[in-house]
Amino acid sequence: MSCRIQIKNATIVNEGRSFVGSVLIDHDRIDEILTSPDAVPELPADEVVDATGCYLLPGVIDEHVHFRDPGLTHKADFSTESLAAAAGGVTTILDMPNTLPPSVTREAVVEKLSIAAESCHVNFGCFIGATRTNIDQLRNIMPNLVAGIKLFMGSSTGEMEVEGDDALTAIFEQSRLPIVVHCEDNATIAANMKAHKAQYGDDPDIAHHPAIRSEEACYRSTAKAIELARLTGARLHVAHITTARELELFDPADSRITAEACLPHLIFSDTDYRRLGSRIKCNPAIKTEADRAGLRAALTDGRIRCIGTDHAPHLLREKTGGAARATSGMPFVQFSLVSMLDLVDEGVLPIERLVELMCHNPARVFGIENRGFLREGYMADLVLLRPHSPWTLTPNRIFSKCNWSPMEGHTFHWRIERTYVNGYLLYNNGQITNDGHHGRMITYMPRRAPRR
Numbered sequence: 001m002s003c004r005i006q007i008k009n010a011t012i013v014n015e016g017r018s019f020v021g022s023v024l025i026d027h028d029r030i031d032e033i034l035t036s037p038d039a040v041p042e043l044p045a046d047e048v049v050d051a052t053g054c055y056l057l058p059g060v061i062d063e064h065v066h067f068r069d070p071g072l073t074h075k076a077d078f079s080t081e082s083l084a085a086a087a088g089g090v091t092t093i094l095d096m097p098n099t100l101p102p103s104v105t106r107e108a109v110v111e112k113l114s115i116a117a118e119s120c121h122v123n124f125g126c127f128i129g130a131t132r133t134n135i136d137q138l139r140n141i142m143p144n145l146v147a148g149i150k151l152f153m154g155s156s157t158g159e160m161e162v163e164g165d166d167a168l169t170a171i172f173e174q175s176r177l178p179i180v181v182h183c184e185d186n187a188t189i190a191a192n193m194k195a196h197k198a199q200y201g202d203d204p205d206i207a208h209h210p211a212i213r214s215e216e217a218c219y220r221s222t223a224k225a226i227e228l229a230r231l232t233g234a235r236l237h238v239a240h241i242t243t244a245r246e247l248e249l250f251d252p253a254d255s256r257i258t259a260e261a262c263l264p265h266l267i268f269s270d271t272d273y274r275r276l277g278s279r280i281k282c283n284p285a286i287k288t289e290a291d292r293a294g295l296r297a298a299l300t301d302g303r304i305r306c307i308g309t310d311h312a313p314h315l316l317r318e319k320t321g322g323a324a325r326a327t328s329g330m331p332f333v334q335f336s337l338v339s340m341l342d343l344v345d346e347g348v349l350p351i352e353r354l355v356e357l358m359c360h361n362p363a364r365v366f367g368i369e370n371r372g373f374l375r376e377g378y379m380a381d382l383v384l385l386r387p388h389s390p391w392t393l394t395p396n397r398i399f400s401k402c403n404w405s406p407m408e409g410h411t412f413h414w415r416i417e418r419t420y421v422n423g424y425l426l427y428n429n430g431q432i433t434n435d436g437h438h439g440r441m442i443t444y445m446p447r448r449a450p451r452r
């Protein structure tokens with residue numbers, strides 16, 4: 001295997017600029033970046049890849065996935081989902097804690113990370129989940145072990161659900177890690193569900209899902225999280241914003257209180273329930289076209305800081321039923337980058353901004369070391385893309401274990417040609433080149449102490 005690779009003549013998109021040039025990979029790192037097509041590298045390359053007509057980006061960091069491992073591996077596992085990630089140009093993932101056992105103790109986090117070390121093909125990190133009773137675990141977790149704390153503020157994930165001002169304030173006050181919050185107000189949802197069941201029976205049609213998990217439920221909870229973060233000085237990242245109204249609460253200039261948008265809410269609107277039914281059931285719910293337009297506008301005005309997928313696979317048979325019975329969540333990690341590139345073609349955002357939202361900012365928000373940017377000395381996590389190369393998504397292209405996608409039948413216009421993970425060519429034109437290759441656990445820059 002060649003150890004010094006030159007990818008030349010690609011349009012390189014990085015840190016707000018696009019230019020035709022070369023990236024030189026030496027073993028696992030980026031050794032040199034040449035900013036013009038005819039510049040000559042300092043040392044000759046063993047292998048030259050002519051990428052004329054292609055775009056070269058930093059590998060995507062998906063800061064919100066549920067790989068279901070351990071414990072729910074009939075749906076997904078680190079091996080299958082990380083190959084899906086690589087096929088989608090995603091080179092690093094951050095996994096959420098609602099697995100079995102849930103990652104709410106140091107031991108459970110270490111267990112998950114050791115499973116990932118043996119089976120995850122892309123780079124990985126994970127979150128520790130907050131519960132009503134694990135404040136000591138959150139306070140004492142070694143800051144280099146996790147990306148942050150995941151807090152379900154009044155959502156529906158059982159044990160990992162924290163309500164009550166004292167418990168919440170303690171978590172916000174005492175954490176020096178970023179706190180990622182799922183914001184939906186339980187009381188509002190419960191009242192909506194009760195009213196809908198009274199009118200429509202035990203399992204209301206999926207079309208009612210956004211009225212049950214309503215704008216009001218999201219707004220109340222997000223407003224509360226922001227209020228707590230302002231009071232305590234905590235570093236808050238609100239996950240999967242779904243409504244235009246919540247966006248009013250964010251200030252693009254404030255880098256301590258940030259927001260994430262996820263693929264389902266950027267791609268679909270409530271008009272898609274008719275076509276896709278419970279397949280696109282997720283929490284918080286996909287809302288109106290006006291909400292989607294608001295989210296898309298916030299991609300460029302700074303109110304959305306990161307794009308994640310909330311990749312949350314279920315088997316199709318678990319997706320049957322309506323607003324009460326169907327499971328919530330859908331797979332997306334393999335098709336997030338190509339879906340967002342569709343939006344680039346539609347003029348929703350420039351490609352430089354896409355790189356900001358999917359590569360640079362996740363690294364910044366979680367303080368990930370040496371990744372997320374094309375910089376000399378950084379890890380060689382790269383994705384090579386070909387524009388104007390249409391293809392239609394059929395199930396045989398899907399790497400996720402659940403083997404379905406809400407995007408089936410869609411024609412994408414960009415193609416992932418190659419994905420390099422730590423300098424290793426893991427995905428090449430439709431093929432995984434060696435699934436024995438493993439990603440690495442990511443490392444973090446020092447975290448600052450809480451304000452008080």
Ligand SMILES: [Zn+2]
Binds near residue numbers: 064
């Ligand atoms: Zn999630």
